[in-house]
Amino acid sequence: DVKVTQSSRYLVKRTGEKVFLECVQDMDHENMFWYRQDPGLGLRLIYFSYDVKMKEKGDIPEGYSVSREKKERFSLILESASTNQTSMYLCASSPTPNYGYTFGSGTRLTVV
């Protein structure tokens, strides 16, 4: 089975800090995604990547950037964390459009 691993389950950071959320998949998938999930707003796509060093903005990219230097790793970066970025962050990967997504277990980020 494909495994998508998010490095932290819970994080608490201070306003203004630079935050890195890491995601690693072990099945050589082309596509990787970062979502955030908030009550009442559902899942919203932040960024996605369809190949190494390739990235595309999703629906809510403001305040975030991403890095994909190796195929298995997709990092989400909060350049200067703010309290409105407190959320559950979910990473996912997928090989092609014909196959489904596999999600990681999520990172609950709290910015104080």
Add this chain to the structure above:
Amino acid sequence: KQEVTQIPAALSVPEGENLVLNCSFTDSAIYNLQWFRQDPGKGLTSLLLIQSSQREQTSGRLNASLDKSSGRSTLYIAASQPGDSATYLCAVSPIKAAGNKLTFGGGTRVLVKP
């Protein structure tokens, strides 16, 4: 723009009753539809993936149907158990979306009472 709707938003049933969860989508040009389960504070677990050419998929007590022409999918969970309590989300993979982006429904929160 593809929109995915799940009604009702919440559902409560007694243990042993069959669960019927609905998902509707506006654009039939999809690669597939996927059902997920999410427990509180956790990530999403894939339950079933139905390709656009398929009518249904089954796994144990779970059965999902797909009617692409009417833009509907239904997830059936037979003989529900308290452990089935969770939020269930459906998502479609639109052909017109670049990079295999999924469009999610808002989810149905299910409570199975012992």
